Amino acid sequence: MEVKNKEELEQFAVVGKPIPKRDAYYKATGQAFYIQDVTLPGMLYGKILWSQYPHARIVNIDTSKAKRLPGVKAVITGYDVPEFRFGFLKDNMPLKKNKVVTLRDEIAAVAATDPDIAEEAISLIKVDYEPLPAVFDPIEAMQEGAPLIHEERGTNVLPLPWKLKVGDVEEAKKRSAYIVSDRFKTTWVTHCCMGTSGCVAYFDPQGNLIMYANTQIPYLAQRDFQEFLNVLGLGDKRVRVIQPYIGGGFGSKLDTYPYEYIAILLAWLTKRPVKILFTREEEFKYTSPRQPTIIEITQGCDKEGRLTFREVHMILDNGGRTSWGATTPSVMMMPISSLYRVPNVFYRATCVYTNNTYCQAMRGYGNPQATWAIECSMDELAEEAGIDPMEFRLINANQPGEITPQNFRVSSCALKECIEEVGRLLEWKEKRGKQRDKARGVGMASLIHVGGGARVYRSDGCGTIIKIDDFGKVQVFTGATDIGQGADTVIAQVVAEELGVPIDDVTVIWNDTDICPWDVGVHASRTTFIACHSALGAARKIKEKILQLASLILGVSEKELKIKNGLIFSEKDASKNIPLTKLLRNIHYKTQGTMMMAEYFYDPDTEMYDKEFKGNFSKAYAYGTHGVEVEVDKETGKVKILKYVAVHDVGKAINPMLIKGQIYGGAVMGMGFALTEEMIFRQGELMNPNFRDYKILTAKDVPPIEAVLIEPWEETGPYGAKGIGEPGCVPSAPAIANAIYDAIGVRIKELPITPEKILKALKEKEKG
């Protein structure tokens, strides 16, 4: 798509406009249907018994009492069902046999006519364990003699190849004028989707599985479930995944989980629909949080402040089993190699099994952890070099057209503008380093993220089917998934724009694998970019068909035909026109009629990483900078955010209102990551599995936030757009930490930045 000038942009009817989210009418009236609201005739309720030990051998499971409880229709353990291994390293199974390795290991499950009976049945199951020595610290787990989580592997270190080497870091160290080195940590935080996890599994009369699931990956889940059916001897049957409205995703639903396989097993055994729905406590304890990290970072620059190298060593606590979360280092490489221009890079990540909970994707997919270390270290290096941190970032800012050390081919890039805008909004020059007497300070941090899909699987594709009915109404069947971010709306916008029909005439259907075409899932901030490209492809094909037909009827060349507000007309002679509806009825009610339908599959021409982890894995890259002004109470250690600005390079904003919603939501999630959120584990047990003790921010905690959009036209994007789902939460923590340092001269290196940590650091500083 060619670069648009301002006038052309303003001519868009719906692209670039703050169109309300299409499903908001359902949600505002209480009519939106979530997994919580799904009830099928004859449905049973499933419940799971989890392990009582973080590491133990299962000696015996006695389910006899539970089986005798009236209302109980099935009780199962890992010993009763065919073995099925799944997960990124195939170290997980629906129900565990022989040994448990975390407190969230599933031992048994029941299906009963009522949730209370199911609960009671669970309490009647007696399990004898032989406890084993456990390990909860990844560094201890790497030492010789540490308890082995999976004995057959002979080590607790995961066989994953996360190592990136570009240029020569050792040589660059010798040439550097300034070098800083430090160690940063992040802990477990969790998604806190307002709708808890759940599913309903149902086998239809022909034995096909219908799975109601609030998954982010309907088509990959379909494949996982199909593999499971094969193991159950149902290889000739079919899987249909239906997604109700999803009460929040944030990465938590990017994999299939034991509870889903358990629901399938229970439905298969009872021949009735089975629903498993997590309580809030179960949601906290038994879903997969963000990976905790220990990060050692060393960076250097020359006399002029130009980065010379970046070296990062990281240890990730993998927990007892392996979900896709173990692949987050592949995304952490992105900011490590390509946030700011740095010629020499070394990165190594070690993922280690422990008896803790296991982790998964969460908004940013490792990027917030990596950026936490990079951007704190950037401030340290700027100070070492005697350069203002904003100036230092400008010196090193990425630029349009550059090729980064990981071979990312950057097209549009407005990082410099983002930094400058934050500086202006925060009154950086007037305030930085000048308010320590009031314990006030300003800080900033930037981000890079994929903005044009991400080729993490062999395909990064999305399909669209489009049809237009007799009445000129357009139905768009997309593979994309809406988790609240607005896929339903932006897809409708680009189709309405392309076809010249009112947005209200476009309906987007996205929630059924029997109806919609394939897609790889809602992740990597890819949906606007990929799914809109796909929808545009289909819209263009159907438009071509429409214009061909209209040209025959009107007797004018297709080239001079336009569609606007549902009217097809000649640009040269407006009297030559036909309403779209009339044209469509004509094609149905005639001999050898046809159907107005088109399909399109878009898969960007990006590259998978090669063996060295290099390759242009996204079509476009999103940038942004957050700036914060804080005031620290030195008596209590409390941090008050006075002002928060989030400036993002989003390409052309297809829907500025929804984009800002992503940025606000991301920034507040990032503030929680920075200041308050922490899953407190003791011996593998979560001590705060509720909203009282796990503190996500409330409306009262939210400071004044300003979201600013910088909109360079992204030539590879649909209507110039880039992705924005995740970036909002990436740079918050380091921006806040940098502001705290400016305010009181102490640097907190371990998240979250609690008042206790600040007071301790202040005390240590006083002692000198």
Next chain:
Amino acid sequence: MRYTINFKLNGEEMSTEVDPSWTLLYFLREVLGLKGTKEGCGMGECGACTVQINGKAVLSCIYPVMEIEGKEVWTIEGLAQSSEALHPLQRAFIEHGAIQCGFCTPGMIMSAKALLEENPSPTEEEIKEAIAGNICRCTGYVQIIEAIKYAAEERHGSKE
């Protein structure tokens, strides 16, 4: 043991048998089939289950059903059910981007409704206070607060 209770639900008089062990949320969702009110935690900590009882915002997941005897209950279903005649808060939430995943929305709207009926022109601080018990993970609250402000201004203090 069942008891008959009399109350008003969404403007209609009702008389029905209930089990005293039920919560109001259970009664609404599982007995009456009013699924608009959501359960986010079941422990009174997230606000997704908020309904209005005698004008006040109440957490229905920890509210015993017997307590609604003689009282007036409003749920999200009591507000407009079609786009033709939306409540100003519904319209404002839709038009100001205050809804993403939407799971917190019914409870959030009910909290805001209780606020505006008691205090038609709230300050931003009062709005934040009124929805402080309603957790939203998607929006960062910014557009929710904007929407409530807008609805309050639009209504000019008029009560239903």
